[in-house]
Amino acid sequence: MSTTAYEFDTHSIDGQPVALKQYAGKVLLVVNTASACGFTPQLGGLQQLHEKYQDRGLVVVGFPCNQFGSQDPGSNAEIGQFCERNYGVTFPMMAKVDVNGAKADPLFKWLTAEAPGLLGTKAIKWNFTKFLVGKDGRVVKRYAPQEPPESLSRDIEAALAA
Template sequence: MKESFYDFKAKDILGNEVSMNNFKDKVVLIVNVASACYFTPQYKGMERLYKSFKTKGFEVLGFPCNQFAEEEKGTNEEILNFCTSHFDVSFPMFEKIEVNGANAHPLFKFLKKTVKGFLGSESIKWNFSKFLVDQSGNVIKRYGSMDAPESIEADITKLLAKG
């Protein structure tokens, strides 16, 4: 049987197991995040998109990762405090994970295999890589760190319109 986005589970930042099935029928943006990165200000854009579209069936899921220049050193509690106090993040945040290598989270292994990156590469190059999933659980598109959340808004709007 072919794997689906909805087959996966992850622990939220408070340690509760969350099924991706909870996001069925929604457009979902999945992002590997870090608190001490050049791209960290993208939290503002991610939160703005979340607040703009959450009532229309849109979710943002943040997955902290410390694999890139150790830019996410904190504990889950410290990460949550940073995100809420600096960027007023209200979208779901998850426990710190790995996105590359042997210990990569199964969800990210699936995302990377489904939509490859630059020159067909599966590995994630840096923090704030993004994956867009449609209402049926299909991974539609992959974006790099340089792709600001605002630049994804048209793709999100298009998917929500198909709804």
């Protein structure tokens, strides 16, 4: 059983292998994203957090997901182009994943077990659920989709200072 986020491997949006251990010692904000969701404008807020805190050790990591209302049906290339063109996204975007169910990405299985949602539910309810991971690779907090990225600043600053 994994004990930190840094033990997981994934793939970038362009298909390259990514070992999360490369981010060891940094604070991660892991988000399941979608291109055609009412919360999609949060990509702009996530980019602002990335720009504001990257020099201090924050890495925003986006994981596109098409499990909620089929709101990210495009290919990884289309999703990457959309995020860059419409929101100026420069933070790492990973390949599209499932976050719930039998085919859920192992990182998201671990994140939801470490930080259950409201009333202890482990399933992710919608796009733009966010997980703040501390420098030690452990989950600090889970945020609901409607929580705007800018409201996370205080928690991010505390995690960066820890």
